[in-house]
Amino acid sequence: xxxxxxxxxxxxxxxxxxxxxxxxxxxxxxxxxxxxxxxxxxxxxxxxxxxxxxxxxxxxxxxxxxxxxxxxxxxxxxxxxxxxxxxxxxxxxxxxxxxxxxxxxxxxxxxxxxxxxxxxxxxxxxxxxxxxxxxxxxxxxxxxxxxxxxxxxxxxxxxxxxxxxxxxxxxxxxxxxxxxxxxxxxxxxxxxxxxxxxxxxxxxxxxxxxxxxxxxxxxxxxxxxxxxxxxxxxxxxxxxxxxxxxxxxxxxxxxxxxxxxxxxxxxxxxxxxxxxxxxxxxx
Amino acid sequence: xxxxxxxxxxxxxxxxxxxxxxxxxxxxxxxxxxxxxxxxxxxxxxxxxxxxxxxxxxxxxxxxxxxxxxxxxxxxxxxxxxxxxxxxxxxxxxxxxxxxxxxxxxxxxxxxxxxxxxxxxxxxxxxxxxxxxxxxxxxxxxxxxxxxxxxxxxxxxxxxxxxxxxxxxxxxxxxxxxxxxxxxxxxxxxxxxxxxxxxxxxxxxxxxxxxxxxxxxxxxxxxxxxxxxxxxxxxxxxxxxxxxxxxxxxxxxxxxxxxxxxxxxxxxxxxxxxxxxxxxxxxxxxxxxxxxxxxxxxxxxxxxxx
Numbered sequence: 001x002x003x004x005x006x007x008x009x010x011x012x013x014x015x016x017x018x019x020x021x022x023x024x025x026x027x028x029x030x031x032x033x034x035x036x037x038x039x040x041x042x043x044x045x046x047x048x049x050x051x052x053x054x055x056x057x058x059x060x061x062x063x064x065x066x067x068x069x070x071x072x073x074x075x076x077x078x079x080x081x082x083x084x085x086x087x088x089x090x091x092x093x094x095x096x097x098x099x100x101x102x103x104x105x106x107x108x109x110x111x112x113x114x115x116x117x118x119x120x121x122x123x124x125x126x127x128x129x130x131x132x133x134x135x136x137x138x139x140x141x142x143x144x145x146x147x148x149x150x151x152x153x154x155x156x157x158x159x160x161x162x163x164x165x166x167x168x169x170x171x172x173x174x175x176x177x178x179x180x181x182x183x184x185x186x187x188x189x190x191x192x193x194x195x196x197x198x199x200x201x202x203x204x205x206x207x208x209x210x211x212x213x214x215x216x217x218x219x220x221x222x223x224x225x226x227x228x229x230x231x232x233x234x235x236x237x238x239x240x241x242x243x244x245x246x247x248x249x250x251x252x253x254x255x256x257x258x259x260x261x262x263x264x265x266x267x268x269x270x271x272x273x274x275x276x277x278x279x280x281x282x283x
Numbered sequence: 284x285x286x287x288x289x290x291x292x293x294x295x296x297x298x299x300x301x302x303x304x305x306x307x308x309x310x311x312x313x314x315x316x317x318x319x320x321x322x323x324x325x326x327x328x329x330x331x332x333x334x335x336x337x338x339x340x341x342x343x344x345x346x347x348x349x350x351x352x353x354x355x356x357x358x359x360x361x362x363x364x365x366x367x368x369x370x371x372x373x374x375x376x377x378x379x380x381x382x383x384x385x386x387x388x389x390x391x392x393x394x395x396x397x398x399x400x401x402x403x404x405x406x407x408x409x410x411x412x413x414x415x416x417x418x419x420x421x422x423x424x425x426x427x428x429x430x431x432x433x434x435x436x437x438x439x440x441x442x443x444x445x446x447x448x449x450x451x452x453x454x455x456x457x458x459x460x461x462x463x464x465x466x467x468x469x470x471x472x473x474x475x476x477x478x479x480x481x482x483x484x485x486x487x488x489x490x491x492x493x494x495x496x497x498x499x500x501x502x503x504x505x506x507x508x509x510x511x512x513x514x515x516x517x518x519x520x521x522x523x524x525x526x527x528x529x530x531x532x533x534x535x536x537x538x539x540x541x542x543x544x545x546x547x548x549x550x551x552x553x554x555x556x557x558x559x560x561x562x563x564x565x566x567x568x569x570x571x572x573x574x575x576x577x578x579x580x581x582x583x584x585x586x587x588x589x
Contacts, residue, residue, distance in 0.1 A: 124520075125572045129527040130545075134306065135563060137549045138313040197559045210501050214425050220425040222530060222546055234427075241431040241535070245439055255428045262423040 010199070013275040020271020024262035036078035041074035043252055046229050054247045064249045066239065072250065076257055082232040083258075086147065087213040087265075093151025094212075095205055095221025103158070103189050106166030117163065120156050128153040132215075136224045146225060150212050161204055165197040199276040205268035210262045217258065233258045289576060293567045300538075302565045307349060311342050312556045347556075356557035363551045369559035376541035379449060383532065383540060385461055385524045390464035395471025396514065400507065402472070403479035414418040414472055421469025426528050430462040430535040459536045463528045467521055471514050479510035512582050519575025523568045 014020055032042065042062075049069035063072040105116040125222040132149045139145055169175060178192050213233075219225035220234025221241075228235065233254050240251030340348070345347035352359060358369035398414035405411050424432075437458060445455035482488065484504055491505045492498075529542035537543075541560065548556035 024370065032476065122294070125298070126302065127523050127526060127561075127568045129523070129530075130561050130564055133545075133549050134309060135555065136475055208573050210423075211364065217425055218427060218527065218531065223536065224549065224551075237428055237431075241427075244431055244435055248435060251431055251435065255432065259424050262425075263419070266419070266423060 002114075010275040014271055017271040017274065018132070019267045022277070023267030023271065024250075026260065027268060030080060030261060030264070031084065033077055034084050037074075037077040037081055041071075041077045043071040043074045045075050045078035045231065046070065054243065056247075056249060061107035063123065063253045064247075066250055067243060067247070072236075072253055075236060076233070076254055079231045079233045079236050079254070080257070082143075082230060083213055083216065083234070083261075086143075086150070086216040086232065087209040089147045089148040090154065090212045090216075091205055091208045093147060094154035094158055094208060097151065098199060099162050099194070101155065101159040102162025102163055103166055103193055104165075106163035107170060107189065107193065109167070109170070109186070113163070117160075120159055124156055128217075129218075132219065133222075133224055136219065141224060141227050143226065143230075146216065146219070146241055150215050153215075154208055154212060158204055158208070160202070162197060165200055166193055169193060169196055181235065203269065203273040203276055206265065206272055210265040213258075213262065213265075232270040236259075287580065288573075291573050291576070297571065299562070299566055299569060303350065303353060303562045304346070306558055307346055308342070309321070310558055311345075313552075313554070322383050328344075328371045334583055345374065353562065358562070359555045361553055361556050363548070363553035363556065369556050372544055372556065373541060373560065373563055374543045376539065379538060380529050380533070380540035380542055381527060383463060384522075385450075386456065386460035387463035387522075387525060388465065388527070390460055390468035391471055391521075394464070394468040396511065398468075399472040399475030399514075400479055400502070400510070402476045403510070404502065406480065411476075415476070418469040418472045421465050422473075424466075426462060426466060427531045427535070429465060430458075430504075432534055433458050434535070435460055447537040447538070449540070455536075458588065459532050459538060462535070463525065463532045466528070467525070470517065474513040474517055478513040481505060482506050482510040483511075508582060514581050515575060515582055516579040517575075518578075519572040522571040522575075526564060526568070531568075 047070060049065065052061075052065050052069035054067045055061065055065045061071050062074065063076065065071055066075070089173055101116060101120070105113045132153060135145060135149050145184075175188070175192060176192065178188055200242070216232060217234030217237065220232050221238045226232040226235050231239075236254035237258065239249065240247075242256055244251040319499075349359060355368060359365050361369050361372060364372070402411040402414050412474070423449070434446050437444045444458050445452040446458075448455045450456065451527070488506055489560060491501045496504075526542065529540060530546050533537070533540045533543035534546055544556065545560045545564075546559065547553075
């Protein structure tokens with residue numbers, strides 16, 4: 001290999017990891033399907049054919065229809081939009097909070113650091129799921145609130161990881177040189193520290209997405225997440241459970257889709273971690 | 284060790300106090316009162332209700348009132364179930380949830396530690412790959428999907444086990460416990476495998492082998508003590524997850540536990556019940572985290588003397 005930068009090295013290792021590549025492929029397909037849902041879905045997600053009722057998979061409706069005669073395949077495709085959107089946006093929120101918190105704590109250090117990390121420690125010990133439920137009950141079941149609430153919960157680990165990395169970088173020559181040149185704190189964070197910790201951030205972000213999607217599914221399953229007529233995979237599974245005795249396909253297909261997505265994300269995240277940090281790949 | 288213990292307890296008290304206060308005021312700013320039922324209540328009845336529950340007092344008065352009750356273990360009356368106090372409802376639901384969580388943890392530990400240790404010892408063989416693949420399934424299939432699938436297979440299609448209930452039909456505790464425990468078994472298997480692999484390469488294991496101990500003694504007495512520390516530290520946070528899992532499992536299997544009460548309270552906007560259970564859950568989680576940190580400290584000989 002000519003170019004031995006961290007990223008090209010990692011990319012090479014990643015391309016050799018079959019499980020991770022398969023996971024990545026599945027994810028890209030899913031994202032494309034979700035983005036194109038209005039064009040590739042055979043029916044609208046709210047189109048009802050009440051004469052049909054719940055019918056098993058057939059050539060007209062590849063995955064069958066639900067009790068209101070809505071095409072399940074279309075609903076899964078539209079559900080992918082919501083589920084993936086929640087996964088990415090909430091992870092983004094967590095990323096922004098966690099990275100800023102971790103950089104500031106790690107770089108400034110001293111008293112500020114110990115207070116900031118103490119806060120993280122304390123928050124770690126609290127039952128956040130309950131607070132999300134509380135927020136959803138009090139402020140209504142709003143999609144943006146859901147993003148914010150989940151993001152506000154998932155940033156803690158990110159803050160810890162970033163802080164650890166920054167502590168390691170803080171005393172290196174290039175940081176000292178930048179300090180000597182009088183670089184402001186803000187551009188120190190942006191230009192010098194952030195690019196050097198992108199690897200661990202990317203890995204942890206990939207592994208946060210499935211957790212966030214699980215959380216959304218959990219809330220929707222309890223009826224506290226996405227509200228009808230919108231549907232996420234969590235609400236589809238919830239609906240499926242309610243009628244699984246007679247119409248088991250309504251549970252099984254959304255369940256399979258959800259599980260495959262989580263598998264793909266986990267495999268891809270694990271592969272990315274191994275590729276970026278070969279040291280840990282051995283256990 | 285004792286100092287750490289006391290420091291942590293001292294920190295826990297203001298944290299719980301803050302949780303209680305924040306939750307209290309969050310609920311106060313919630314739109315809609317607890318008595319905005321489907322049927323409009325006549326003004327006179329509403330006035331009486333507000334008087335009974337002291338809702339006319341200023342927020343500050345109500346807060347002081349609530350907090351002084353809290354210290355004495357009184358979480359106020361339930362808005363939804365007149366005549367029952369929140370403390371009473373927690374006392375009814377708690378033993379059920381505890382039993383469920385206990386079985387789930389038991390299943391998770393037995394399955395997880397056994398398969399994780401085995402996988403570490405037989406690394407890169409079939410006995411490593413199969414349990415780890417199953418563990419991946421356990422991590423990727425969420426509880427709210429696992430539960431219904433188990434019901435569909437064992438309850439409805441095979442008709443082997445009851446589909447719901449708790450302690451009414453024989454065997455009805457099995458499916459909920461497995462549903463709740465499975466994901467944790469998966470995490471524990473991965474953690475104990477990783478922990479064991481780390482320990483097995485260390486010098487003290489070589490020493491133990493060199494002095495002629497049987498492999499069984501080496502594994503059980505020397506390797507597992509260190510190798511399972513990650514599992515012990517995981518158990519504290521796992522309690523928080525178990526709680527969330529119990530919301531789902533108790534809803535699926537219609538188990539009259541604390542988790543289901545909480546979800547119902549959230550739907551019914553039974554604010555006092557939500558407030559009380561939130562504080563109670565927080566206290567429990569803080570307590571279990573403390574316990575598992577201490578256990579992990581105690582298991583690690585390096586920090587034991589500190």
